[in-house]
Amino acid sequence: MYTVALFITMAILLEAVVAVIGSVLGMLKLSDTVGKLPIIGAHWTLALSMLMVWVIGDGAHLLAHWGFSHDSSWINIVANGAIIAGMIPLKDAVFGAIAKGVRA
Numbered sequence: 001m002y003t004v005a006l007f008i009t010m011a012i013l014l015e016a017v018v019a020v021i022g023s024v025l026g027m028l029k030l031s032d033t034v035g036k037l038p039i040i041g042a043h044w045t046l047a048l049s050m051l052m053v054w055v056i057g058d059g060a061h062l063l064a065h066w067g068f069s070h071d072s073s074w075i076n077i078v079a080n081g082a083i084i085a086g087m088i089p090l091k092d093a094v095f096g097a098i099a100k101g102v103r104a
Contacts, residue, residue, distance in 0.1 A: 011087035050081030
């Protein structure tokens with residue numbers, strides 16, 4: 001239960017990081033250039049999620065709470081980053097239910 005809450009918290013942090021970097025790129029007039037890059041433009045949130053996990057370091061290896069830990073650190077970075085990016089719709093659903101008054 002706590003691991004899912006940590007993933008949702010990291011998804012909130014990821015959306016803040018995406019907004020700040022998007023704002024900086026917009027200020028530098030580079031947002032269109034980055035958005036048109038073939039692979040990065042389509043998967044911008046996923047790339048930033050993996051970068052965020054790499055920057056945070058060992059504190060972001062959330063899959064270790066479920067028993068998944070790999071010897072190669074890059075696999076942990078990719079797996080945790082992908083799950084955090086995938087948690088954004090779940091976060092939106094949880095906040096939408098809370099806004100409608102649904103209680104657990």
